Amino acid sequence: MSAEIIDGKAAAATLRARVGELAAGFAADTGRKPGLAVVLVGEDAASAVYVRSKGKATVAAGMASFEHRLPADTAQEDLLALVDRLNADDAVDGILVQLPLPEGLDADAVLQRIDPDKDVDGFHPVNAGRLATGLNGFVPCTPLGCLMLLKERLGDLSGLNAVVIGRSNIVGKPMAALLTQASCTVTVAHSRTRNLAHHLAGADIVVAAVGRANFVSGDWIKPGACVIDVGINRTDDGLVGDVDFASAASVAGAITPVPGGVGPMTIACLLRNTLVAAHRRAGVALAA
Numbered sequence: 435m436s437a438e439i440i441d442g443k444a445a446a447a448t449l450r451a452r453v454g455e456l457a458a459g460f461a462a463d464t465g466r467k468p469g470l471a472v473v474l475v476g477e478d479a480a481s482a483v484y485v486r487s488k489g490k491a492t493v494a495a496g497m498a499s500f501e502h503r504l505p506a507d508t509a510q511e512d513l514l515a516l517v518d519r520l521n522a523d524d525a526v527d528g529i530l531v532q533l534p535l536p537e538g539l540d541a542d543a544v545l546q547r548i549d550p551d552k553d554v555d556g557f558h559p560v561n562a563g564r565l566a567t568g569l570n571g572f573v574p575c576t577p578l579g580c581l582m583l584l585k586e587r588l589g590d591l592s593g594l595n596a597v598v599i600g601r602s603n604i605v606g607k608p609m610a611a612l613l614t615q616a617s618c619t620v621t622v623a624h625s626r627t628r629n630l631a632h633h634l635a636g637a638d639i640v641v642a643a644v645g646r647a648n649f650v651s652g653d654w655i656k657p658g659a660c661v662i663d664v665g666i667n668r669t670d671d672g673l674v675g676d677v678d679f680a681s682a683a684s685v686a687g688a689i690t691p692v693p694g695g696v697g698p699m700t701i702a703c704l705l706r707n708t709l710v711a712a713h714r715r716a717g718v719a720l721a722a
């Protein structure tokens with residue numbers, strides 16, 4: 435193995451500690467803690483685990499956590515009414531509706547109901563538009579975490595060739611927008627891409643967000659490339675990423691493991707976005 439293993443847990447711990455310091459400063463200045471409301475509808479086991487860890491991390495960072503659990507048969511208008519209440523609640527700076535929603539509920543309508551200035555997941559079309567046009571908004575947490583790991587490892591990204599595999603609204607598209615903003619030359623690959631290996635051969639940066647276990651083979655990777663594996667796939671061998679770690683690690687310059695890579699950064703970025711939302715709403719400047 436030659437690649438440096440990028441320690442997402444350590445990077446996330448550093449970011450969370452910094453967010454904690456700044457949250458304490460915010461509370462001292464304004465007399466209230468930054469607040470994050472998380473809405474969980476239904477009994478999905480994985481979602482319940484995510485919501486619990488988000489709540490714990492929020493409290494650990496010195497912020498207020500408001501958890502709203504609704505039954506799976508909640509009506510659309512009741513869910514929208516809760517979002518309206520959270521939009522109007524001054525103690526709430528960030529609102530996150532855990533996806534997926536149970537069948538019968540319209541996730542797009544719910545996400546569009548969230549006040550864009552409380553949309554710490556960055557999924558509202560207004561925030562997608564802000565990101566696409568270079569305005570200040572909220573960037574989805576997973577690609578934001580990937581960008582931080584890339585910058586920590588590579589410094590200035592300008593001029594580098596980046597291939598993003600996946601074009602979802604929550605990972606692939608915002609990742610491509612962030613890398614474009616960072617002056618990379620960006621290729622977005624997806625299920626209709628022909629000859630993915632050809633595109634990867636010139637990639638200094640690879641971000642894999644496909645949702646297929648061990649999909650990216652090491653012999654597709656350019657020697658020395660920085661590989662960010664977003665995938666979380668449950669297999670008989672446990673959790674694995676979208677990149678075949680053993681073969682990729684023997685060629686890449688640096689690679690994120692799964693677990694312990696991108697995952698921890700996602701929650702840390704959610705806390706960071708909540709902190710930013712609190713400062714913007716209070717009209718208080720945020721220290722770098």
Ligand code: NDP
Binds near residue numbers: 601605624626700
């Ligand atoms: P989606 O299923 O929404 O998107 C997957 C993308 O991969 C699509 O754009 C699809 O193309 C593309 N794709 C599928 N097959 C191929 C193929 N053979 N070749 C090239 N591209 C292909 O997934 P998400 O973006 O939501 O998530 C991706 C992965 O990241 C998942 O494993 C998910 O669990 C994980 N994830 C991890 C997070 C974390 O915190 N670490 C957070 C969010 C997601 P097309 O558009 O053509 O269908």
